[in-house]
Amino acid sequence: MRAQIVHRLAKDNILLEPGAIEYLMGKDDPMVFARSALAAMRQQPLFLTLEDLAEFSQESVSTKVAPRDVRPSLVSADEVKTMVDLKGRPTDITGNSTCEGNIEDFARYFQDRFQTMRRLLQRRRELVGAGSIRLVRRRGGDVKIIALVNEARTTKNGHLLMELEDDDDHILALIRKDSPLKNESIIADEVIGVCGKMNEGGDMIYVENVIRPDVPLNNDLAPNDSSNLVAFLSDVHYGSNTFLQKQWDRMMDWVKTDGVTSGLTYMVFPGDVVDGIGIFPGQEKELLVHDIYEQYRGLAEMLKDIPDGIKVVVQPGNHDAVRPAEPQPAFFKEVTDMFDSSVMFIGNPCWLEIEGRSILSYHGRSIDDWVNNVRHLTYENPLEVMKEMLVRRHLAPMYGGKTPLAPEEKDYMIIDRVPDIFVTGHVHGAGATMYKGIRMINASTWQDQTSFQKMHNFNPDPAKVPLVHLGTGKITMMHFNN
C-alpha cells in the first residue's frame, strides 16, 4: 500500500516526505486524502509535506459548520479558542516562553524562522527546484535559492548588494542599479527566494527575481449560518487624559441595546488597553490615572458594563504592563483578577478561532519598523503595511528595530497559515479592506490626538468600531464620535 501511494504520486511528479507518508497511512483512504489535499492547493508542490497535509486536514475541519438554529443566550468560553500552529505548537506565548536570550536561543530562533519560511516559499511555482547555496554554487548558470538575508546595502556604485545564507553556506547576491528590482525593500533577517545567474567564480548571484511567499489568490471565507458579530476595539488607552470617555459611553450604550439585538457576541481588544506609565518621556503630564493598577482597575470596571452574553478577549500592546519583547504574554494574575471571570486574556500576537473563523490578532508595534524599512509604506495607511505582512508572511521580520523580539524556540511572528480575519491597532487609524479574500482591519482607538501626535502632525481616527459578521464576513464600521 505504502509503495503504491509513493509510486502513484511520483508518476504525477509529486514526491512525498517521510512524515507525510506516515500521516497518509493513518487515514482511511490515504490516496483519496492525498488527492483531495493536492486539489485544495493553489500550486502543485514538488514535495508534499506533513505540514501540507496537516493544514489541509485542519482547513477541512474548520469549514464544516455545525448547524445552529438558535443563538445561545450565553456564550460559553470554548467558543473562542486560541489556535495551534501547523506543527501543533501554540500560537500564544502565554505560559510557553522558554528563552533566556542566550546565543543558543538566537540560533534556534533563526533556524525555526528559516525552516518555516522556506516551507512557505517552496510552494511558489517560481521556486520549484530551488537548491541549497552550496549546490547551486557548484552547478552555476541559472539558479534558484531560498535564503535568509544577513545584510542588504547599497554599494557606492548604486547597486543593491545582499549577503544571503541558508543552513550551511552563504553567498553574495547583487541587484544592479538598472534592474527593475532596484526599488525592492530588502529587509535584513527576512527569508526570500532569489532567482538569477551565478557568476563564473561561483561566489555571486546576479538577481533576476525576488520571490516572497505571499498568500494564495483567493481566500474568501465560505458563508455559514452564524448570525453573530465580532467587534474589534484597539488602543483604548484608559488612564490617559485624552481617553474619550463620552464616545466610549456612547459606544457602550449601543453595545447594550442595538449591539446585542444585532448579534454582537464577541468583543476583541487588540492591545494598549491602558495608557501605562513611563512609556515615553513626559507621559506623566498626559495621565489622568497615575497608577498602573488603578488604570487596569478602572478598565475592568468599564468592561463590567458589557452584557453577560458577550465574550470579551483582551490582548496586550506596547503600553501594557507585560514584557515589551514580542511575542508578549497575557497579563499577570494580579491584573486579570480585577476583571470578570468571563474575560479571556491572550498574548500578542495570537491566533483565535471564533465559530470556525480564524483570526490573527496582533497589536501592531512592528508597523513602526515596516514604515521605516519599506519604501512605499506610511503610518497613514496601516492596511498597506498589513498587506505587506501577508505578502512576506511575517509580522515583524526586522530584528533590532523598534520592535523588541524575544528569541523563543519558534518564531511566533510568522504568518504560517492564511487567516480569515487579520486585525491590528497601534497606529490609531481605522480602516478595513480585503487582500486576496482576507479581511484586514485596523481597529481605531479611544484616545484623542496626543501632544506627541500633534507635534508630528498625526491625526488619529478614534471612536470607531469595525464589526465582522461571522456568517457572511461582511464588515461594518460603526462611528461613535457624535
Ligand SMILES: [Fe+2]
Ligand atoms: Fe501601541
